[in-house]
Amino acid sequence: MAPVPAGSALLQGTLDLLILKALSLGEMHGLGIARRIEQISMGAFRVGPGSLFPALHRLDEAGWLESTWGESENRRRAKFYRLTRPGRRQLKSETEEWQRLATNIALALRA
Numbered sequence: 198m199a200p201v202p203a204g205s206a207l208l209q210g211t212l213d214l215l216i217l218k219a220l221s222l223g224e225m226h227g228l229g230i231a232r233r234i235e236q237i238s239m240g241a242f243r244v245g246p247g248s249l250f251p252a253l254h255r256l257d258e259a260g261w262l263e264s265t266w267g268e269s270e271n272r273r274r275a276k277f278y279r280l281t282r283p284g285r286r287q288l289k290s291e292t293e294e295w296q297r298l299a300t301n302i303a304l305a306l307r308a
Contacts, residue, residue, distance in 0.1 A: 212244065212252050214295060217261065217280065217288040226267075226275035227253060253278060261287050 219225070219233035230253070231244045256262045261284030269275040280288070 211295075212248060213256060214288070214291045215242065215244075216249075216252055216256060217284060217291065220262065220278055220280045221285070221288055224277050224279040226269055226277050228269075228275075230278065256284070259287075260284075 215234045215238070216230060218237065219230050222233065225233065227246070227249055231246075231249055234242055234244050253262065253264075257264055257278070261281060262278045263281050264276050264278050266274060267277045
């Protein structure tokens with residue numbers, strides 16, 4: 198299978214899943230989350246601030262994330278995010294749903 202071209206568009210709903218996955222590896226600030234998504238997708242997905250920060254706000258409002266202000270590695274004030282217990286449950290649920298969907302699409306394409 199050919200790799201997804203760098204900067205490919207995300208399907209609706211997958212950004213939240215990728216953010217939750219990135220944060221499952223530990224607390225980080227927005228730029229760190231964007232970098233982690235690019236890393237775990239092997240460069241396939243690059244998330245800009247115009248998409249990332251509204252999604253972080255939405256996930257925070259849903260109770261899936263907690264945030265605190267701190268200092269980034271370059272000594273700038275930054276908001277750091279971490280998963281909450283409900284966020285971990287949501288990650289598990291969304292991962293299972295995505296795997297079911299991917300399996301069903303693969304089956305349909307083989308038909």
